[in-house]
Amino acid sequence: MSHIENEEGKPEQQQAFISFYLSMPQQPSTTFRFFDRNDFYTLHGSDAVFVAKEFFKSMSVVKYYCSGSRKLETVSLSKLNFESFVRDLLLFHHYRVELYKSQTGSRNNSSWVLDSKASPGNLTEMEGLLFGNMELVEARGVISIKLSTETKLIVVGIAFGDTILRKLIITDFSDNDHFSNLQAVLVHLSPRECLLMKDNSPQQTRLRLVIERSGISITDCKSADFACKDIAQDLQRLLKFKSGETAHSVLPNEVDHKQSAGALASVIKYLELLSDETNFGQYHLLTFDLTQYVRLDGAAVRALGILPSTNDGSKSHSLLGLLNKCRTSPGQRLLGQWIKQPLINIHKIEERLNIVETFVNNTELRQALHEDHLRKIPDLQRLARKLQQKKATLQDCYKIYLFLNHLPAIQNQLESQEGKCMAVFRELYCCPFKDFEEDFVKFREMVETTLDMFMVENGEFFVRPDFDQDLKELYDQMNELEEQIQKTLPKVCIPFNFSISIIITLGETIFDDHVIYDLSHSHVAWSCVPQPHSYREEKALRNRKDFFTIDTKQNGVRFHNSLLRQLNAKYVAIRLDYEKQQKNVVDMIMDIAAGYSEPLLQMSDVIAHLDVLVAFSVLAVSAPVPYVRPQLLPKGSGIISLKQARHPCMELQENVSFIPNDVNFEQGKSIFHIITGPNMSGKSTYIRSVALNILMAQIGCFVPSEEARISVVDAVLARVGAEDRQLKGVSTFMAEMLETSSILKSVTSDSLIIIDELGRGTSTYDGFGLAWSVSEHVATKVGCYCLFATHFHELTALSGEVQGVNNLQVTALTSDDTLTMLYKVIPGVCDQSFGIQVAALAHFPNHVIEFAKKKVKEFEIFSIDSSEMKGKEDMEPHLKKQKILKEADEIMHNFVEAAQKTCSGSNCLSAFEELKNEIQNNNNIVIKKIISGEQD
Known part of the structure; x- marks a missing residue:
């Protein structure tokens, strides 16, 4: 920013723009304002500085608009950079975007108006601009939340709007003060934006923290936006009803759904659904039932790597990326929904x-669908939306036509199969395919009748001239003029004896072997004589009144004459009339095609379902070790048994030979597993592997194990990893406690909990106390499936006090100060963490390692094992140490006195041995270490 450069445009225009820009209302920090300058875009002020630093990584791109002493930072973006940057802002960083256009079209005019806007949950106005040439794989939506304020019981009302799929979803439910159920709903629906009422009540404040922790943008709305008195009338216009239905009949009981009705009103207003008539009669209203799906909290999604993070370098680093073998965009969107539900x-x-299983066992069917049929299917959801909005083109209709022609091959492939799945195939796929073909008979005829198939082969999409009488007449006139021009062009060059290239073009700029043509010079004579003859030809044309030179190039001259120009003018006029009539006919076709959007959406759902299950089968057979079908047991069976279970993502890493392990849960015998072992030994990977196997099974996928028997679980809850949220004033330990508290308030006996290193964020004694208390509560009061990885080795004593608690350890070999991880889980307790050995592997300085060993020995003399804890639980740590030392002092004092009395006779040695054995039987750790020679 050290230099000042004027952006193109007159100084007075820059002054006018600066005055306008500074007069605009102050923008929120989460909003970027772009200005459309026809062939490029600009940002100004703090927006320009941000883009220079974050997008271009250089301040040299910052220029200035100047008005006296006032300077306005400016950055220009090409259309390609604009689209890329805005997509990044909306989809990954969750910013909002506003686009302004000049009312007069002038680049620097002061009359600018808001043309379109977009937010992370509402991309409607910029959808065509941002995703015109690419497929939007992930559906986006906005959620609204309204809390009850009438009773002490927290009642949460939810409304979710998806403008891509044209769905409105509502639900009401009771929740605790941690909003555990709400967190599960946020995972299931995955909104990008949340509408909240402006309110500073304690409930609303806690709600905001939950939303922010979930990484969702918050938009504040007025309380009036949540008024639901007109909701039935609004739904009457928006919803697509079946015969005999009304808004009142499909809207749930207002008494039971009072909160969600208000939330729904705010969603409709925010998305401006009523301002677009193409939305009328197109939306579906659904009620979300949380009890149908496994509850996943945000911590579990992050801990298990279910969804990819923004910095993932490989798709296989997340479960979604691993499972995504889909060939269609609707299939990928459905997979994203299934994996969260x-x-x-x-x-x-x-x-x-x-x-x-059918696809896994039938290689021919699986490969035919995955490698051939599915990859040829377009994004039917997006095509249906374009038809609904009447923004589709003839090319879009042709894509649907090609899909119709390809559909029988898929149908025949499925119908040719035999076995137990034949009835399911017929119900889920074959019958809908037949119904779809019947629904689209007229559509197929329309495309074949109206589309010029000869032009389609050249990549051009026009209506056949003989489809419309007016179009046919104009087409014939154009052909007649073209014939006249073809005959005239050679005659034009006869007086000069030029070697010419005759080209007839119209419309967009095109490239030929010799020259570029455009609309203004669509029929010209072109001399093909190379330099220096081209200048000689130009001189020959210069003094001829009936000839007009267009331009002179190195390889020739383009020119018109009077007759050619007259013919060209007539041709251009007729061609423009022809294009206008073409547009009228295309608009008529699109009006008819719009009626096919609903069955096209339904077919998109069928194709997506097929695509996801084929993808599951492809993954199952292509894994390093093939996946197996899990045996599912009803919820409450109390058995989960995985033999040689693997982590589906870890086993795909290069140069990794994954070590599989078993896990067995059985109600009443081994329902709570405490896992100990060295650092880096694989404890975290082990507990994640179990959770992922269970989730994959309940999604409907084969699992990476040799054998799997799984009782259906109702929730997967996790307390794994350590992270703080400094901007929110939440420490690492506080975040850990919040997640643990949420688990304890929402867990049931049919849930799976995975806990990794609970209590490590505070002092050893506090951490151990919390870990013991949480473990005992889960094991005795809840009785759910739990995997608890810890370095508190004293916690393993719980297995001797509580039935169902089992100890597992991850093995390692140590020799000559070396540590070799075996990554094998076996029964038992590992009483060391080998932290110093791991530090050595990290190449700590030798003197640091040696000093650490010395300090460990000093502390070990005061360590208290589980047997010595009895009777001393209520003491402070320093008092416990003092008592142990006092006991040791008394034992030694008594030993010395007894030795002096008994060692004076002939039986001195035998008496001394008896005394020695007596004190060895004492359960004092100090005495034990002195006798064993570890007193240093």
Whole structure:
């Protein structure tokens, strides 16, 4: 920013723009304002500085608009950079975007108006601009939350709007003060933006913290936006009803859904659904039932790597990336939904598994669908939306036509199969395919009748001239003029004896072997004589009144004459009339095609379902070790048994030979596993592997194990990892406690909990006390499936006090100060963490390692094992040490006195041995270490 440069435009225009820009209302810090300058875009002020630093990584791109002493930072973006940057702002960084256009079209005019805006949850106005040439794989939505204020019980009302899929979802439910159920709903629906009422009540403040921790942008709305008195009238216009239905009949009981009705009103207003008539009669209203799906909290999603993070370098680093073998965009969107909504209904899960098993066992069918048929299917959801908005083109209609022609091949492939899945194939796929073909018979005829298939082969999409009488007449006139021009062009060059290239073009600029043509010079004579003859030809044309030179190039001259120009003018006029009539006919076709959007959406759902299950089968057979079908048991069976379970993402890493392990849960015998072992030994990977196997099974996918018997779980809850949120004033330990508290308030006996290193963020004694208390509560009061990885080796004593608690250890070999991890989980307790050995592996300086060993020995003399804890639980740590030392002093004093009395006779040695054995039987750790020679 050390230099000042004027942006193109007159100084007075820059002054006018600066005055306008400074007069604009102050923008929120989360909003960027772009200005459309026709062929490029600009940002100004703090927005320009941000883009220079974050996008271009250089301040040299910052220029200035100047007005006297006032200077306005300016950065220009090309259209390509604009689209890329705005997509990044909206989809990854969750900013909002506003786009302004000049009312007069002048680049630096002071009359600018807001043309369009977008937010992370509402991309409607910029959807065509940002995703015109690419597919939007992930659906986006906005959620609204309204809390009850009438009773002490927290009642949460939810409304979710998705403008891509045209769905409105509502639900009401009771929740605790940690909003545990709400966190699960946020995971299931995955909104990008949340509408909240402006309110400073304690409930609303806690709610905001939950939303922010979930990484969702918050938009404040007025309380009037949540008024639901007109909701039935609004839904009457928006919803697509079946015969006999009304808004009142499909809207749930207002008494039971009072909060969600208000939230729904705010969503409709925020998305401006009523301002666009193309939305009328197109939306579906659904009620979300949280009990149908496995509850996943945000901590579990992060800990298990279910969704990819923004810095993932490989798709296989997340479960979604691993499973995504889909060939269609609707399939990828459905997979993203399924992975966040694992099923609880065992019959629905088995149905998916049956289909996947059929594809796994039938290689020919699987490969035909995955490698050939599915990859040819366009994004039917997006095409349906374009039809609804009447923004589709003839090319879009042709894509649907090609899909119709390809559909019978898919149908025949599925119908040719035999076995137990034939009835399911017929119900889920074959029958909908037949219905779809019947619905689109007229559509197929329309495309074949109206589209010029000869032009389609050249990549051009026009209406056949003989489809419309007016179009046919104009087309014939154009052909006649073209014939006249073809005959005239050679005659034009006869007086000069030029070697010419005759080209007839119109419309957009095109490239030929010799020259570029455009609309203004669509029919010209072109001399093909190289330099220096081209200048000689130009001189020959210069003094001829009936000839007009267009331009002179190195390889020739372009020119018109009077007759050619007259013919060209007539041709251009007729061609423009022809294009206008073409547009009228295309608009008529699009009006008819818009009626096919609903069955196209339904077919998109069918194709997506097929695509996801085929992807599951492809993954199952292509893994390093093939996946197996899990045996599912009803919820409450109390058994989870995985043989040789693997982590699906870890086993794909290069140069990794993954060590599989078993896990066995059985109600009443081994329901709570405490896992100990060295650092880096694989404890965290082990507990994650178990959780991922269970989630994959309840999604309907095969699992990375040799054998799997899984009782359906209703929740997967996690306390893994350590991170603070400094901007929110939440420390690492506080974040750990919040997540643990949320687990304890929402867990049931059919849940799976994975806990990794609970209590390490505070003092050893406090951490151990919390770990013991939480473990004992879960094991005795809840009785759910739990994997607890810890370095508190004293916690393993819980297995001797509580039935169902089991100890596991991850093995390692130590020799000559070396540590070799075996990554094998076996029964038992590992009483060391080998932290010093791990530090050595990290190449700590030798003197640091040696000093650490010395300090460890000093502390070990005061360590208290589980047997010595009895009777001393209520003491402070320093008092415990003092008592142990006092006991040791008394034992030694008594030993010396007894030795002096008994060692005076002939039986001195035998008496001394008896005394020695007597004190060895004392349970004092100091005496034990002195006798063993470890007193240093």
